């Protein structure tokens with residue numbers, strides 16, 4: 001399966017909410033597929049999650065500039081390259097250690113509409129909070 005970099009942050013925080021019923025059904029199915037297959041190929045753009053999203057316009061996202069910025073930041077922090085194949089378990093661990101545990105979600109996708117939910121689920125600190 002194909003996954004874009006910032007969706008590696010969305011998948012662990014998916015609790016059944018999304019842009020439409022078709023989107024959430026597909027997201028749940030892709031999460032099961034990832035677990036069953038154990039790996040994925042990093043997509044440079046739209047992926048198997050975007051495929052059922054009402055925001056997809058052809059090959060691009062309606063908010064392409066924003067999601068491209070999220071992808072670039074996630075690739076940089078996780079050391080990923082489009083087109084390469086990765087282990088799901090290894091990346092899940094890397095996402096936890098390098099992003100969630102270091103409270104770096106905000107610098108990747110702090111202006112996403114789902115950020116408050118993901119910040120709550122990952123225990124991301126609020127701005128100015130040191131402990």
Ligand code: SF4
Pocket residue numbers: 046047049050053054055056060061062063067
């Ligand atoms: S909002 Fe954009 S990046 Fe996110 S799933 Fe939909 S099409 Fe893909």
